[in-house]
Amino acid sequence: MKYRLKFLKSSLPLFECESRFTVYFREFLAGKNNCENKIMKPTNTSNPDYYHKVVDCQWACPAHTPVPQYIRLIAQGRYGDAYLLNRESNVFPGVLGRVCDRPCEPACRRGRLEDEPVAICRLKRVAADHRGDISDQLPQKPAKTNGKKIALIGAGPASFTVANDLAPLGYECTIFEKLSEPGGLMRSNIPAFRLPEKVLSEELDCILDMGVELKLNTPVESMNALLEEDWDAVFVGTGAPRGKDLNLPGRWPQEGAEPCENIHIGIDWLESVAFEHTKAIGKKVLIIGVGNTAMDCCRTSLRLGSKNVKVMARKPRQFFKASVWELEDAEEENIEITVNHSPKAFVHKNGKLTGMVFELMEYEIDDNGRITSQKVIGETTIACDDVILAIGQDNAFPWIEETSGIELDKWQVPVVDETTFESTRKGVFFGGDSAFGPKNIIWAVEHGHQAAISIHKHCQGKMLTGRLPNDVGMAPTKMGMFEWRYSNSFDSSERRQMNHVELTKRFAELDVEVELGFTPEQIATEVERCLNCDIQTVFEPSLCEECDACIDICPVECLSITEDAGEAELRDSLTASEKIDGQALYVSDSLPLTKRVMVKDENVCLHCGLCAERCPTAAWDMQEALIQIHHADDQDDNQKTGMQL
Amino acid sequence: MTSFTKPLIRRKNEPTNELGLVRSDYDGAMSTLCAGCGHDGVTASMARAFFELSIEPHRAVKVSGIGCSSKTTAYFLRESHGINTVHGRMPSVATGAIAANHELAYIGVSGDGDSLSIGLGQFVHAMRRNVNMLYMLENNGVYGLTKGQFSAAADMGSTAKKGAVNELPAIDPVALALSLGATFVARGFSGDREQLVPLIKAGLKHKGFGLIDVISPCVSFNDHKGSTKSYEHTYKYYNPAIHADYVPPTAQIKADYNAGDIMPIELHDGGQITLRKLENGYDPRDRAAAVNKLFESSQSDEIITGLLYINEDQKDMHEMARMEDRPLNAIPYEELNPGAAKLKEIQKGFR
Numbered sequence: 001m002k003y004r005l006k007f008l009k010s011s012l013p014l015f016e017c018e019s020r021f022t023v024y025f026r027e028f029l030a031g032k033n034n035c036e037n038k039i040m041k042p043t044n045t046s047n048p049d050y051y052h053k054v055v056d057c058q059w060a061c062p063a064h065t066p067v068p069q070y071i072r073l074i075a076q077g078r079y080g081d082a083y084l085l086n087r088e089s090n091v092f093p094g095v096l097g098r099v100c101d102r103p104c105e106p107a108c109r110r111g112r113l114e115d116e117p118v119a120i121c122r123l124k125r126v127a128a129d130h131r132g133d134i135s136d137q138l139p140q141k142p143a144k145t146n147g148k149k150i151a152l153i154g155a156g157p158a159s160f161t162v163a164n165d166l167a168p169l170g171y172e173c174t175i176f177e178k179l180s181e182p183g184g185l186m187r188s189n190i191p192a193f194r195l196p197e198k199v200l201s202e203e204l205d206c207i208l209d210m211g212v213e214l215k216l217n218t219p220v221e222s223m224n225a226l227l228e229e230d231w232d233a234v235f236v237g238t239g240a241p242r243g244k245d246l247n248l249p250g251r252w253p254q255e256g257a258e259p260c261e262n263i264h265i266g267i268d269w270l271e272s273v274a275f276e277h278t279k280a281i282g283k284k285v286l287i288i289g290v291g292n293t294a295m296d297c298c299r300t301s302l303r304l305g306s307k308n309v310k311v312m313a314r315k316p317r318q319f320f321k322a323s324v325w326e327l328e329d330a331e332e333e334n335i336e337i338t339v340n341h342s343p344k345a346f347v348h349k350n351g352k353l354t355g356m357v358f359e360l361m362e363y364e365i366d367d368n369g370r371i372t373s374q375k376v377i378g379e380t381t382i383a384c385d386d387v388i389l390a391i392g393q394d395n396a397f398p399w400i401e402e403t404s405g406i407e408l409d410k411w412q413v414p415v416v417d418e419t420t421f422e423s424t425r426k427g428v429f430f431g432g433d434s435a436f437g438p439k440n441i442i443w444a445v446e447h448g449h450q451a452a453i454s455i456h457k458h459c460q461g462k463m464l465t466g467r468l469p470n471d472v473g474m475a476p477t478k479m480g481m482f483e484w485r486y487s488n489s490f491d492s493s494e495r496r497q498m499n500h501v502e503l504t505k506r507f508a509e510l511d512v513e514v515e516l517g518f519t520p521e522q523i524a525t526e527v528e529r530c531l532n533c534d535i536q537t538v539f540e541p542s543l544c545e546e547c548d549a550c551i552d553i554c555p556v557e558c559l560s561i562t563e564d565a566g567e568a569e570l571r572d573s574l575t576a577s578e579k580i581d582g583q584a585l586y587v588s589d590s591l592p593l594t595k596r597v598m599v600k601d602e603n604v605c606l607h608c609g610l611c612a613e614r615c616p617t618a619a620w621d622m623q624e625a626l627i628q629i630h631h632a633d634d635q636d637d638n639q640k641t642g643m644q645l
Numbered sequence: 646m647t648s649f650t651k652p653l654i655r656r657k658n659e660p661t662n663e664l665g666l667v668r669s670d671y672d673g674a675m676s677t678l679c680a681g682c683g684h685d686g687v688t689a690s691m692a693r694a695f696f697e698l699s700i701e702p703h704r705a706v707k708v709s710g711i712g713c714s715s716k717t718t719a720y721f722l723r724e725s726h727g728i729n730t731v732h733g734r735m736p737s738v739a740t741g742a743i744a745a746n747h748e749l750a751y752i753g754v755s756g757d758g759d760s761l762s763i764g765l766g767q768f769v770h771a772m773r774r775n776v777n778m779l780y781m782l783e784n785n786g787v788y789g790l791t792k793g794q795f796s797a798a799a800d801m802g803s804t805a806k807k808g809a810v811n812e813l814p815a816i817d818p819v820a821l822a823l824s825l826g827a828t829f830v831a832r833g834f835s836g837d838r839e840q841l842v843p844l845i846k847a848g849l850k851h852k853g854f855g856l857i858d859v860i861s862p863c864v865s866f867n868d869h870k871g872s873t874k875s876y877e878h879t880y881k882y883y884n885p886a887i888h889a890d891y892v893p894p895t896a897q898i899k900a901d902y903n904a905g906d907i908m909p910i911e912l913h914d915g916g917q918i919t920l921r922k923l924e925n926g927y928d929p930r931d932r933a934a935a936v937n938k939l940f941e942s943s944q945s946d947e948i949i950t951g952l953l954y955i956n957e958d959q960k961d962m963h964e965m966a967r968m969e970d971r972p973l974n975a976i977p978y979e980e981l982n983p984g985a986a987k988l989k990e991i992q993k994g995f996r
Contacts (some may be wrong), residue, residue: 415811489649489652490652493650545681545868546876546880547683548684548685548835551689552689553651555652555654593876593877593881594880608652615681616679616680618683640663
């Protein structure tokens with residue numbers, strides 16, 4: 001009894017000396033590794049990129065759309081707010097909710113848990129479809145302009161984004177467009193059965209309503225002439241307008257003669273259909289190429305009366321460039337995709353195209369999925385009435401003179417700064433496909449945002465590189481005992497499948513939208529599939545008493561308390577580490593009792609909040625990370641922190 | 646949501662054991678104990694041990710008495726057999742079950758109240774009989790379920806949450822087990838899985854009575870300054886003196902220990918326990934040395950843990966009592982119950 005009491009009376013602060021446990025672990029590890037290892041430093045979660053990266057979808061989105069945040073708004077039925085939040089980053093939620101390339105979906109955390117990611121893109125469309133009247137909450141035309149004049153060339157997503165960012169700040173924006181309608185490839189190349197004209201026009205109109213001038217049927221034919229005019233800055237958003245041709249025997253039937261009218265360049269043909277110059281096509285059509293343009297061409301052909309459409313691919317399926325869902329949609333319409341056929345020649349009879357000769361290919365593919373060798377094993381001729389070439393597109397700037405001071409490289413791609421989007425001539429900026437070659441709409445939007453910041457800085461005479469860095473604000477989510485202001489319980493439902501118009505009905509008109517949108521039931525289920533990756537597990541090591549409750553409750557076993565070590569060893573010590581590149585290991589400061597560290601594998605965490613619910617000392621907390629991405633409008637406001645809704 | 650459950654989630658590439666089961670197949674119902682309870686750590690360690698040993702859940706039996714610790718049988722191995730018995734009477738129920746079918750893996754879960762107060766008589770006799778089971782004594786020094794009175798395991802001089810000092814000497818289950826001839830005696834700590842999981846595996850594979858006294862802090866009533874069973878105190882005075890690894894019969898012993906540092910002990914199933922001795926000269930097969938070591942360390946305020954004593958040579962209850970080798974449910978009914986006429990005949994023999 002005496003010694004116990006003595007110990008208690010002496011009441012040494014318990015953490016003062018190193019515990020035996022620590023010594024044991026150190027010895028154990030030293031014996032095990034027998035070498036000096038670099039140990040991991042505590043993670044700095046105040047770095048804005050740290051939590052941003054955990055939100056896989058937002059990190060993957062070129063425009064960094066705060067996906068989980070808008071999905072929560074949809075879950076609350078706040079469609080208008082969800083739309084506006086989307087619009088801040090991606091400007092065209094209605095368009096992108098239908099035709100976005102969806103870099104967010106392959107990145108989705110849900111896809112690492114099961115096969116299918118959250119239907120992020122389709123939920124965006126939900127926000128757009130049900131937004132109601134939000135016109136009073138959109139950026140408004142300013143009472144007076146600031147006198148700065150900006151010329152925007154090409155009425156596509158990039159130019160419209162620049163106008164969207166700059167017009168409310170008082171800039172006088174003028175968009176020049178060679179066609180009779182605005183929208184760029186969103187109008188000319190994306191068929192109306194995927195993107196109804198009304199959806200596109202509404203979103204373009206609300207930018208035009210901010211006081212943006214649109215000059216249609218006004219191609220810019222000389223950059224030098226434009227530069228001589230009184231513009232404070234020029235933005236080029238003319239896309240990659242030249243479809244690649246295929247110079248094979250028979251492409252030009254006779255020297256000097258008119259080119260064959262049954263061989264079409266994909267993007268030009270789609271434009272001609274969109275503007276109703278082309279209204280029919282032959283019964284048998286071959287599409288060369290398997291990118292997304294090819295998918296649009298084959299499906300459009302069906303709607304123009306073709307009975308037999310074949311998509312001809314040079315390589316096997318795993319090399320197809322088209323998005324998986326676009327391939328599925330085409331195949332649903334009974335499009336036949338033929339692999340391992342390499343085009344060799346066009347065949348004509350009596351001056352009319354009758355077919356195409358293909359070489360039959362055979363490939364050897366190694367374990368990494370790369371082609372190591374190929375050989376021709378035969379030849380075949382496939383009859384057809386029309387051929388559509390959809391094998392890519394190039395930049396073309398015939399209207400930019402060499403004397404303009406704008407340098408183009410040997411592929412006719414302008415030399416553009418990757419941060420500021422400024423060309424080699426001061427005050428001339430590029431964005432969208434015209435800047436770095438063909439990408440997609442969401443990249444064009446992001447280029448537009450960045451170019452708008454540069455133009456704003458340029459017009460103020462400031463350094464273009466003096467841009468506000470991203471920051472992160474943390475907001476509590478705890479509402480009470482086991483109660484959070486997000487739906488944290490895991491929902492095991494599978495991805496909802498979009499309903500389509502029946503095959504028999506969809507070919508009646510060219511513009512019958514195939515996808516019907518989600519039903520209320522589908523919305524209710526799909527929003528619950530989102531794991532809320534932006535609600536972060538925030539750990540306060542000084543409160544931890546190492547009871548392991550969080551480790552036990554974690555349904556995916558992503559936590560561990562261990563002696564700090566190098567990253568490879570820490571990953572080994574975790575029960576569930578998946579060792580996928582990309583997501584970090586969170587390492588805490590050393591814990592008070594044993595000086596070990598809390599390690600969390602960000603890769604598998606489901607953000608279910610059970611660690612925070614189970615923690616007896618509230619060392620774990622769930623906090624919403626608000627990643628603040630700055631645009632042109634807040635560049636002058638250094639005080640601005642936290643996202644505003 | 647007013648309460649929560651742990652969702653069952655199957656991950657891609659989840660590790661499986663020899664049976665193709667994943668770790669979470671060995672989980673049970675959601676724990677209703679206080680968040681941070683040491684018992685949940687013990688539960689998780691048991692689930693992991695059963696998983697790693699690839700024991701089919703339906704080939705395991707969980708038995709327990711009354712108390713916070715005894716509730717935990719619900720929180721692991723959801724697909725095994727189990728019974729919550731009367732307070733302190735778990736050992737006799739377990740004894741009966743083992744007599745009926747000794748081919749299953751038996752795990753008894755009890756606490757310091759259930760085992761050292763009301764059930765002390767049952768506890769010691771189960772050890773004496775060397776009943777073939779693993780007895781987990783989740784020791785937190787208080788009656789948690791009745792709000793924190795001192796238990797018989799509370800150390801002299803330790804204080805209750807409101808300051809009262811315990812003046813009675815503690816019953817040390819490890820000392821008790823050593824004196825009664827239990828054949829596998831160990832002490833662990835809910836905060837050290839690295840040690841506890843191999844101990845549980847070794848205890849399950851040991852033939853005979855295995856006792857693991859697990860320091861398992863009560864976060865609600867015995868986790869304050871002045872407690873000698875708090876997380877703080879245990880982490881500070883913790884000494885994992887002997888580290889045991891269970892090596893299954895087919896596996897090769899890992900060669901990464903320095904020769905001379907390990908002591909292999911053969912088990913009845915052909916497997917081995919390899920002991921990594923962190924202190925020189927200690928032989929856990931020497932009962933006198935174990936007793937010595939235990940009292941020495943308690944003199945110096947140390948909480949000595951690890952496999953302190955093992956005896957593989959002692960017959961277990963089934964063998965000693967020359968009981969039927971076949972499980973009773975595998976014996977044909979006619980043989981098991983030969984009928985009234987046969988009974989009369991047997992009775993005649995005693996007249």
